[in-house]
Amino acid sequence: MKMTPAVLIVGALMVFWASAFIIVGIPSLTMKETPSEIWRPLTPLEKAGHRLYVKNGCSYCHSLFIRVNDWDIGAERIAKAGDYVGVEPAILGSERTGPDLSQEGGEHSDDWNIAHFTNPRFTSPISLMPSWDFLTEGEITALTAYVQSQGGKHADLRQARQREWKKQAVEAYSGGFDRNIEWLHAQVPEVWRRMPNPYPATEAALQRGKRIYQQLCVNCHSPVGDGNGPAMPFLSPPPLNFTTLRRHVVENRYIGGIFYYQIMNGITGTAMPYFKKHLESEKIWDLANYLGVSFVGYTDANTEPRGIDASFEGAWENSYPPPGRERPELPVAPPAPVP
């Protein structure tokens, strides 16, 4: 075959346009825009947020679709074509350095999101996201509105729940320390309030708890646990001051289970997110031990009612008594009870 200019130019164009017709022409003609069951139009504020999302290249780290095989985000719902009706551009993203945002609306409260955009490390100390504090307050509000709209009607449901509980949480906080903690504890089911921490607060456990605290909690609750972390000014109600719990530690008022439940599920309406997707059970218990020992001065680990000791654990004496009681004399190297 001889390549003449005519063969080259006409041939190259014909093959290209035939290919292009198959790959973009036919889909344009056949794909239908049918809204999915969760789709709703964006409000003007959310649209402004979408523009900011596009302008600032958020899609380079955050995908906007959940795959069939997405175990990583709990994948309750897989993306459908109808989720993207009218979104222009619907940048799906090719990278997931940060979490997928397509169903993120309402997972966190508005004030969490605002603190997060101002400086992502306020709410997630290990985050790689840049601070967006050079954006105006209005722009951050718009971005927050956009992220909160992700997930459509499902997100609206979660948002409504956040707002409802926020009212109660703020009211409880304004009633003073005691009222606030009464309210917080009252939200935890009875069985968890009665459950002491089943894992011993060994040095290793406290180390693990400390590491988790520094990776996830430190910028709200502060390094000394008084709730004065850098995120505090953004949050309402502000993060809990753990040291106030000392007053509430009296006999039979267990704290282990309450910590566990609230770390696991978060507190809807406040900026406290749930960590059940990020932390396994033992890590949550370790964190609860660390909070108790470091900030309350007491952990109920290894107290009644307790089950059978785990086979891997060594003998462990709880050396963190409730406040107001003498620290028991620790036996020197107690012999391990071998039944």
Next chain:
Amino acid sequence: MFKFASKPQSAALAFMVAGSVWFVVGAVYGFMSAIHLVAPEFLPHVGALVFGRERPVHVNTMLYGFVGPMLVGSGLYYLPALLRTRLWSEPLAWAAFFFWNLTVLSGPVGFAFGITQGREYNEYVWLADVSLVIAVVCLIVNSALTIANRQEDQIYVSIWYFMATFLWTASNYPLGNVMWHPATGAMPGLIDSIFLWFWGHNLPGLLITPLATGAAYFVIPRVARTPLNSHTLSLLGFWLLIALYSHIGGHHVLQSPIPNWLKTVSVVDSIAMVLPVSIVVINLWMTARNFGRRIWGDPAARLVMGGVVWYIVTCIQGPLQSLPFLQRVTHFNNWTVGHAHIAMLGFGGYIALGAMWHIVPLITGRELYSKKLVSLQFGLVTFGLTGFFLVLTAAGLVQGTAWHNGETVLRVLPQLVPFMASRAALGVFIFTASLVGLYNLLMSLRRGEEQEGAQLQRAEDAA
């Protein structure tokens, strides 16, 4: 001014110098964004320096600024040389140079301030799109008329690729960039992802690949001083490339809810890409066979051959990644970033640099300032890129398997720190390589030694 712009081969040289300059700019932005992935608080509170705005500057400057123009420049040299004529219009080539670089310039001055369409590889705003299309049309007219005025009967394979690149880009670019919607440059709804990745994948496939292939087809036989192995193979490679490549953009959104038949076409043709790639590689390899010493002994040809090797690596990776089962692990993470670096810097960039070092002495009639610096650049880029490949692939596997096993992004982030840190460290090598290249080029232009006429003539005859 006009007289200057009419100087033979001046536009070709200008394109290559611009490529070297943009390489430095792109490397700076790449280096900065790599640092930001380890130290997000590095230079805080500056809107223009956040990852989401640096990344498009880095990507587009490297693609449209470094690899693209350098290859266009070498093409503007070999097109008339292979056709035994002059470029039809030197000023028209300068116009293309002007509009092309205007588009590239809109990256650093636009993206950094949020002036972007935000669609991956389609970021340039409408006006910049127009400027690029004008540049491409100028190049089409110029190439077509140069071909029409040729003294040489046969049209060599490099010229097919060079000519066709611009025909394809002029058809492709407006389509993928949805240029009929100037406000957002996007279609509403999910269909946008199909248009987006149509150009997103045709950019390396139908702009960079044919330019680089054309340049390799020029440099390798010339340095080996032997004719091309097979005309038939190059025909097959050319037609298979265009028949298959434009189909495969869909594999980027394979796991999104686009139509299933489209996914099937993308995957099948992605795998079929092995054919045109191996044809090109085999053809070049067979041409260079028995002349390994000449190729390796010539720093420019060494870079081109290095590019061919990276081409094999990236085009084994690509089809594998497009398999749905494997993509569950390789998608959405740094594996893909590694793949893109091999394709663009490894394949396109190596050949662009090699072609430039080969052609600059032919244009200026002077020896390169330093061949050792070319070898140094080769070493630096090779070390950095091999490192990128290993680090990013490993990081991608960590991320991909972790998510597949039910870990969350928040849990995987701390695991990435060592990889991201080494990647930023490796960026130093690429950045240094770009500086070495620019210095060497400028010095060659200013005080390279005059070549002897006879030697020059001998080089021309071999082409």
